[in-house]
Amino acid sequence: MNIITTDQLKALIVDESPVLIDARGGVDALKHYNSGHLENAVFADLETDLSEKSVNAAHGGRHPLPKPENFGRFLGKLGITQSSTVIVYDDKKGANAAARFWWMLKAAGHEKVYVVSGGLDAIAKAGLPVSKTVSSHSEKEPYPVTEWTLPVIDADFVANVSRNPEFMIIDVRENYRYVGESEPIDLVAGHIPGAVNIPYTSNLDEHGDFKSVEELAAKYREAIADRDPGNVIVHCGSGVTACHTLLALSEAGLEGAGLYVGSWSEWSRNDRPVATGIK
Structure with missing residues (x-):
């Protein structure tokens, strides 16, 4: 849970x-x-x-x-x-x-x-x-963490697997940004070639609550098909809302997906290939 x-x-x-x-x-x-x-x-x-x-x-x-x-x-x-x-x-x-x-x-x-x-x-x-009262807790020793133990993906790896059918790149941004109609934040509109668009908002019901475990599992199992969840890479604009989908995947029991932290904000600033329209 x-x-x-x-x-x-x-x-x-x-x-x-x-x-x-x-x-x-x-x-x-x-x-x-x-x-x-x-x-x-x-x-x-x-x-x-x-x-x-x-x-x-x-x-x-x-x-x-x-x-x-x-x-x-x-x-x-x-x-x-x-x-x-x-x-x-x-x-x-x-x-x-x-x-x-x-x-x-x-x-x-x-x-x-x-x-x-x-x-x-x-x-x-x-x-x-x-x-409205500012809260605080008694400080503790630094938490012992020296590395990220969940998969962190870089742009070169994304580029290498973007056309590999065993992998799946999920772009969680709004569809209009994915298809390249406009881009309100970053420099270029469009998406990473080979990426599929599953907006993070589809993880929520009409009230803004997360959908049930069963609904999330059904949605993502259908999308991922027979791929290993460890071959799924999730990105957004800047590596934040992508975590919403990683949370949904984990809740659905589909562990191991990677986070492309740089996301579109990095990809679009490095003269990498850009796709537009629907995949």
Whole structure:
């Protein structure tokens, strides 16, 4: 289990005294956290805590991963140890920094980390206390992480397997970006040749909650067909919402897919081939 409901959240708060993480992105992320967050949740900023940006997005994309040891120091500041139960949410239905934090903590080797389905909206609707008080935990020693234990894929590997039928590259961006109608963020519209488009929003139901395990499993088993899940590579614009689909795949029992962190923001800045239209 990686995704929890607000009822499960309530039970875990009582039973396990978890570390609660409010993960958000954007220039006003801290401002939004300060305007209201789950009581006792500490803040994790996508832009500064969950990324180590370079000057040029051509090298690693817009949200490169931090060095594992730097992430370990950040986890210690949050009070997270190897025995902690960690619950994370964001204000984008789990589609933004919550999924990224989940993936990073899993890739650090942590076991008990859960994402709240529906995010902050669901938390507020469930009547859980929302506070403007800045929360903190007693700092711990840096979390012992020296490498990412989940597959991290680079652009050269993607290029080498993009036409190999044993592999599958999933582009989780909105369809209009994938087909190349327009590109609101990066420099070039289109997609990696050979990639298929399965928007991350298709992981959610009409209420913005994650679909059931059975629905996610049926969808992705059909898409992946007889491929090894370890031959699936997931990307987005900058390696963030891709984690939403990696979370869905894990919840569906399809483990081993890789994250192309640089994603389209890196690929499109390196004179690599670009496809448009529907595959």
